[in-house]
Amino acid sequence: MQGVVYSNNKSSSSSSSSASNSKNTASTKNGPNQIGGAKTAQKSQQYFDQPKRGEVDELREILKKHMFDRDEKKKRDLVKKVIAYMTLGIDVSKLFDQMVIVSQTADLVQKKMIYLYLTNYAEQNPDTALMAINTFIKDCDNKDPKVKGLALRSLCSLRFSGSFEYLIPAINKALQDIDPYVRKTAIMGCVKVFYMNPEVIKNKEIIDTLYKMIKDPDALVMQNAICALNEILADEGGIKTYRQMIIHLLNNLKNFNNWGQTIVLQLVAKYTPINEEEMYDIMNLLDERLKQSCISVVLGTIKVFMNFTQNNQKIYNSVFKRVKTPLITLMSSTETTGSFEITYPVLCHINLITSKGGASFFQDDFKQFYCKADEPTYIKFMKLNIISNLANEINIGDIMNELGEYVTDVDSELAKESIRTLGKIACRIQEMATPIIKQLSNFINMKQDYITNNTLVAFQQILRKYPQVFKEIVECIPECFDYATETESKCALLWILGEFSNQITDAPYHLINFISNEQSEHIDVKQTYLVTCIKIFLRTPDEMRDTLGQAFQSFLGKDESIDLKDRAAFFYRAMQDDIEGFKKIMLNEHSNPVEKYCEEKEESEEQTNFDFNTLAVIYKKSQDKFIKPFSYFALQRNKEAAEEKMDEEKQKEEASADAPTQQVAAETPTAAKQNTADLIDMGEEQNHQASNQAQQGNSTPLNLLDMDDGFGAPKLSGLEASDLVLNFSVDPDDYEPAWNSLNEGAVNTKLVNPGVHLTENVVEELFKQHRIYSAAQGEEDDTLKFYLYAKHQSTGNVVYMEFDLNTASRVLSLCTRCANEEIAAFFSKFVLGFLKDKGIIN
Incomplete structure (x- = not known):
């Protein structure tokens, strides 16, 4: 064989020994984590030694020798070595029979490892799966509930269709078990089977049993039953709530852990009280949950309050007032402990409340949201968003001073976001537009590129809505040309220059050297530059004729952007056709500014419908945009099943292709002639049908788009x-x-x-x-x-x-x-x- 060098037995033996020693050193880091049962890294090295020739067979003989040994420690070490080989990718399927026999042990650690082995190789080889299933079924009747639960969990992990006939009886029996651990495991087994075959689980008997288990005496079983029903009935909107169920869960709420309380509160939030008295009873019962330190319980309780009172604005406002203190306390306590990963979701929910009409209840505590030096950037940004919602005529002075301090901070990102926040406040409160734009104009004197860039963008946002305040910054605009270095700031400066060119001295001459290198400028800057040139030309044609002509010549000639060429050609033809009408459109100074585009309106309306206490608040997207529906997983299962079927068919075709070709040669010439005669004797109609079938069989799909997307490409059968x-x-x-x-x-x-x-x-x-x-x-x-x-x-x-x-x-x-x-x-x-x-x- 070319390309491979073999050594003699002596060198091979030494090489194997060297490789084993090297592997011992390399495996020290990973060994304990993969096995999970070794007490020290040094002891775990032996399980990951590389096998020599026939070492798996040698291990098989050792297992046979010690499978009935009473020394559980020695048997456990042997099982560990088998699992170690399996994690390295070594095929140890030969040991399946011995591992099944060894599984009859009272050692729970051995059973866990053996079940892992059986589950792995039973899926790879369905022929041996029956042995594993019998082992699991037998242990499902064990007296020890831990063994019983472990066996049932492993049985439900077998992912092939042949296991369903054994799964359902075992699950039904376990659902009635006296031990809560076994019942809980059976409930989660229902979910596993549901994702493999929904029709098996979605029968009335199992669904009714799960509903009954919501009233189980064990809290862990109850919360798992709720989760399972929500998963199984997801396409129907989840679990159906009724009064007796909610009353039972609320009365037992203290028995649940924090995670269980969160699940119950999510279920209560879906319930509609029958009258106002019941609503107050539930809210009074849950009021003490607002004092907990667990964020999910506090937010879950707030969600219940908001859902119950959303149709009564007076009570709805009272809820905002009641939840203010718990939220601020939760935010402060997590900041003190440095748990910023908890602080951020709290701030996101406060931001949502203040943007949905609850800002007035937090305005007195606006100083609670001032940024601290040791906070991460994402915490500071969220606090600035909240401050922009809380600003009013009373506290705006303190907020402006605080944000002004942030602009001079060494953290440039904080400085940029502070400038954007000032722009948001000015756009929201018209009375504050003038003082804020004056403060922003002072930032230009700092002559820092990143400050000037963001200040220009804030200028543009404010002037779009309140053009009358331009007189406050007209003197500082010429100073900005040397410090506008970013695409967005250049576009903002050009827009201001074109919109207010009649108020800016020597406006046409500022454009002459604005674009120094046309090829390096962004397409957005070029487009804004063209529009600005046209606007100034329409006001002062004599001074702008040469500059505009050069712009048209450049953009219509050598520029590679098709979009820019089309826009320039459109403007040029419009000016030639009707210059007065074109001027009226471009210089329309009496149009009302658009506060929000259609897309922003849809987004803001969608934001008000976010589910409280969900990731939708964090992502600022509805849940269906980041949570995949059940239909997606069903499609994936169908795809995997189709691929498995194709693989099986391919294996059958390969097996048939390897059959002796003598069988084909055994056909007699007489049979061939008979077949020919049969074809000749076919009627005209049959000939026509055969012709059509032949044409359909020989036809190949056409790639009409002539694209290399594989739509018309033939399926590959292999590669050489x-x-x-x-x-x-x-x-x-x-x-x-x-x-x-x-x-x-x-x-x-x-x-x-x-x-x-x-x-x-x-x-x-x-x-x-x-x-x-x-x-x-x-x-x-x-x-x-x-x-x-x-x-x-x-x-x-x-x-x-x-x-x-x-x-x-x-x-x-x-x-x-x-x-x-x-x-x-x-x-x-x-x-x-x-x-x-x-x-x-x-």
């Missing part, structure tokens, strides 16, 4: 070296950007056979023989790394592959990426195939 382009090359500088732009591919890990020695040159030559070429390669920490590529001839897709070989542990891994994921999968199989043919891996 002849399917790849010979001597194809990729620029090494383009490799990393192309690799990062593709989706992450699956990683295949294999163990290199003992006695095989691979060097950098040998591996490169081996891949080159199969038309796979290297863009970069090298050795780092006993690992050979290769960055490979190849091009598929028929589709033109380039396949990228990262190939790693740890020479110490002899572990080989490869990751393949391609725009066509089907080709990537076939490419991985192709590489593993010729590595196996060369005897490098099994």
